[in-house]
Amino acid sequence: MNIDFVCNIRFDTQEDMTRNVDKIANDYEGHIPFRIAYNFPIKYATNFIQNGKLFNTEISIKHEYCICYVNKRDVPHEILHAIYFKHEKYRHLVKTLYENLENNLKIYKILNELRYPDNVIIDEFQAYLFSETNPWTFFKIKSLDKQSIKYYQKCVQFLSNIGYKTQNKSKPKL
Numbered sequence: 001m002n003i004d005f006v007c008n009i010r011f012d013t014q015e016d017m018t019r020n021v022d023k024i025a026n027d028y029e030g031h032i033p034f035r036i037a038y039n040f041p042i043k044y045a046t047n048f049i050q051n052g053k054l055f056n057t058e059i060s061i062k063h064e065y066c067i068c069y070v071n072k073r074d075v076p077h078e079i080l081h082a083i084y085f086k087h088e089k090y091r092h093l094v095k096t097l098y099e100n101l102e103n104n105l106k107i108y109k110i111l112n113e114l115r116y117p118d119n120v121i122i123d124e125f126q127a128y129l130f131s132e133t134n135p136w137t138f139f140k141i142k143s144l145d146k147q148s149i150k151y152y153q154k155c156v157q158f159l160s161n162i163g164y165k166t167q168n169k170s171k172p173k174l
């Protein structure tokens, strides 16, 4: 996977991570309570880079985006935020899918209950959709119309082309 634009920063404890990273993420996307992992463009962390390192991790010239986590299983979700940030074409594909979904109000409500602010809803939608094992169950969506399936497959194709393997085990029903 060509993700050399992403700087992966792993912390030993949640407390350590929250203490260090919360202010950066709040600055980027607003306050979200109880984050379990973080993602933000590296320019938001400029003031925290010391001797070429951001916290415990070496920064390279290629790094445009950072993800922070304690547990490795959160990486696929956070990487999707980086991809969404980097690729305009992918953002467009995701938006087209989201707006075409009959049930997108349902999705909005679920993410809203998880306390995500409006400006990150579509970004979170794609991150859950392509990293959860059973995303359609997660979003309480039982079936998709044909057009949505087409848009969904375009997103999967895009991700696969750049080397990201989606986690989905279940396919939406026709």
Ligand SMILES: [Zn+2]
Pocket (backbone or CB within 6 Å): 077, 078, 081, 124, 127
């Ligand atoms: Zn997320």
